[in-house]
Amino acid sequence: MAQSLPLLERTRGQIVESTHSGSIAVVDSNGKLLASYGDPHLVAFLRSSGKPFQALPFVEQGGVEHYDYTPRELALSCASHDGAKIHLEAVKDLQSKVGITEEDLQCGGHLPSDPEMFREFIKLELVPTNNTNNCSGKHTTMLAFAKMRGDSLHDYLDLEHPIQQAILHTLAEMCQFEPEKIQLGVDGCSAPNFALPLYHAALGMARFCDPHELSEARAVACKKITSAMTAYPEMLSNYGEFDCELMKACKGRIVTKRGAEGFQIIGIQPTAATPGVGIAFKVVDGDASPLNASLEPVAKVRPAVTLEILRQLNAISAEQLNSLAKFGPERTLKNYSGKVTGTSRPAFKL
Numbered sequence: 001m002a003q004s005l006p007l008l009e010r011t012r013g014q015i016v017e018s019t020h021s022g023s024i025a026v027v028d029s030n031g032k033l034l035a036s037y038g039d040p041h042l043v044a045f046l047r048s049s050g051k052p053f054q055a056l057p058f059v060e061q062g063g064v065e066h067y068d069y070t071p072r073e074l075a076l077s078c079a080s081h082d083g084a085k086i087h088l089e090a091v092k093d094l095q096s097k098v099g100i101t102e103e104d105l106q107c108g109g110h111l112p113s114d115p116e117m118f119r120e121f122i123k124l125e126l127v128p129t130n131n132t133n134n135c136s137g138k139h140t141t142m143l144a145f146a147k148m149r150g151d152s153l154h155d156y157l158d159l160e161h162p163i164q165q166a167i168l169h170t171l172a173e174m175c176q177f178e179p180e181k182i183q184l185g186v187d188g189c190s191a192p193n194f195a196l197p198l199y200h201a202a203l204g205m206a207r208f209c210d211p212h213e214l215s216e217a218r219a220v221a222c223k224k225i226t227s228a229m230t231a232y233p234e235m236l237s238n239y240g241e242f243d244c245e246l247m248k249a250c251k252g253r254i255v256t257k258r259g260a261e262g263f264q265i266i267g268i269q270p271t272a273a274t275p276g277v278g279i280a281f282k283v284v285d286g287d288a289s290p291l292n293a294s295l296e297p298v299a300k301v302r303p304a305v306t307l308e309i310l311r312q313l314n315a316i317s318a319e320q321l322n323s324l325a326k327f328g329p330e331r332t333l334k335n336y337s338g339k340v341t342g343t344s345r346p347a348f349k350l
Contacts, residue, residue: 002023002038002039002040002041002042003038003039004021004022004023004038004039004042004282004284005021005022005023005037005038005348006019006020006021006347006348007020007021007022007024007037007038007281007283007301007305007346007347007348008020008300008301008304008305008344008345008346008347009344009345009347010300010333010342010343010344010345011333011342011343011344011345012333012341012342013341013342017342019347020283020284020285020287020300020301021038021283021284021285022038022262022281022282022283022284022301022305023036023037023038023039023040023042023198023281023282023284024036024037024038024040024198024279024280024281024305024309024348024350025040025041025197025198025199025201025202025279025280025281026202026277026278026279026309026313026350027199027202027203027206027277027278027279028206028210028274028275028276028277028278029203029206029207029209029210029211029212029213029270029275029276029277029278030275031176031203033199034277034313035312035313035350036199036350037348037349037350039198040197040198040199040202041197041198041199042197042198042282043183043195043196043197044195044196044198044201044263044282045183045185045193045194045195045259045261045263046193046194046195046196046201046259046263046265047187047188047193047259047260047261047263048080048134048135048187048257048258048259048260048263049201049257049258049259049263049264049265049280050171050193050194050259051077051078051079051080051135051138051257052078052208052225052226052229052255052257053167053170053171053174053204053208054078054138054142054167054171054191055074055077055078055138055141055225056167056170056174056208056218056221056222056225057145057163057166057167057170058077058141058142058144058145058148058163059074059221059224059225060170060217060218060221061145061148061149061166062148063141063144063145063148064224066148067097067098067144067148068097069094069097071224071227071228071231071232072090072228072231072232072235073090073094073097073137074224074225074228075228075229075231075232075233075235075236076090076091076094076137076140076232076235076236077137077138077140077141078137078138078225078228078229078236078257079134079135079137079138079235079236079237080134080135080236080237080257080258081134081136081137081235081236081237081238082112082113082114082117082134082237082238082241083111083112083113083114083117083118083132083133083134084112084114084116084117084238085114085116085117086234086235087114087137087235087238088117088131088132090137090235091131091136091137091140092131094137094140094141095140098140098143098144098147099147100140100143100144100147100153102129102130102131102136103130104143104153105130105131105133105136105139105140105143106130106139106156106157106190107130107133107135107136107139107189107190107191108130108133108189108190109127109128109129109130109131109132109133110128110132110133110134111128111132112128112132113134113238113296113297114238115294115295115296117132118295119295133189134189135187135188135189135191137235138189138191139189139191142156142157142163142191143156145163145166146161146162146163149162149163151163157190157191157192159184159192164191164192167192168182168192168194171194171204174204174207174208175196175200175201175203175204175207176200176203176204177196177197177200181196182194182195182196183195183196188260198280198281198282199280201265201278201280202265202278202279202280203278204278205255205265205266205267205278205279205280206267206275206276206277206278207222207276207278208222208225208226208255208267208276208278209222209226209255209267209268209269209270209276209277209278210269210270210275210276211223212270226255226267226269227252229247229255229257230247230251230252230254230255231252233245233247233248236257237258240296242258242299242302242303242306242324242327243256243257243258245324245327246303246306246307246324246327249320249323249324250316250320252269253268253269253315254266254267254268254269254310254315254316255267255269256306258299258302260286261283261286261287262282262283262284262285262286262287262301262302263280263281263282263283264279264280264281264302264305264306265278265279265280266278266279266280266306266309266310267279268310268313268315277313277315279306279309281302281305281306281309283301283302283305287299287300287301287302288300293336300344303324303327303328304327304328304329304330304331304344304345304346305328305329305346305348307321307324307327307328307329308328308329308346308348309350311329312349312350313350328344328346329345329346330343330344330345330346331343331344331345
């Protein structure tokens with residue numbers, strides 16, 4: 001049985017000081033496993049990488065038109081936002097449009113990741129609320145979905161609630177995986193979350209980007225979501241964050257969404273000659289993101305691994321890679337006084 005293998009190593013002096021392991025699956029929209037590393041059938045929770053799938057049934061059933069969502073608001077619905085001013089204002093405006101309040105959300109609050117807003121919360125001793133949660137856009141849209149259907153709002157996170165069942169079955173259909181085999185858990189925001197093999201998660205993302213085999217309504221919904229994500233990547237995370245900067249650099253060709261505990265999903269849009277491609281990988285140690293001196297959370301592994309996968313697949317240009325060099329694939333490591341201590345570098349070949 002395949003096992004996860006080293007993805008990225010960090011050196012100090014002449015030795016490898018630490019190694020981060022994981023598994024990768026690269027699948028096209030026809031279901032062909034194009035490349036892999038480690039165990040492409042590793043079962044892992046999608047965490048926030050699943051947010052585009054969670055928004056899909058709402059969009060497919062006419063939610064965008066019902067509430068007159070803008071593409072920017074649709075991107076926010078798929079977001080793990082940093083709680084910056086632009087995000088907090090946008091989610092509040094969206095709630096007004098839907099006809100709900102922040103108190104209807106059941107995600108709980110946490111401190112913003114945006115450095116400016118983080119400083120403000122600490123300085124003013126503000127208490128985080130539901131809207132500062134990076135999943136508040138997703139929860140607002142879940143409530144909008146329930147309200148549009150005439151379903152109850154107080155239990156919208158229960159797995160048996162109609163909107164959660166719609167999400168589960170839509171995910172299963174997109175990933176071509178039996179819904180009863182999807183393993184279930186509670187996410188950090190209290191919504192249901194889903195674990196399935198990397199191969200199937202990657203297949204789902206490939207079909208998201210290349211929905212040629214899907215119904216017309218679902219294909220249109222997929223295109224609305226991927227277009228919103230690539231047009232407004234700052235709403236998905238924040239300016240300067242890796243997902244945002246990768247999508248900006250690749251100008252609509254790449255769709256990506258980070259997830260907690262080292263999960264990442266990436267989609268490559270189809271061309272006239274090639275089908276769409278999905279990539280899913282899991283860093284098994286969770287890829288903790290410590291704050292740097294600017295109070296920005298910095299993921300050590302996922303950005304570098306993502307760039308190296310795209311480089312090996314010839315899915316990103318040298319110019320695009322150069323513009324993203326601060327994220328990897330290889331980086332020089334320095335200590336607090338600026339002295340070079342080693343290198344962070346990919347350790348895998350697809």
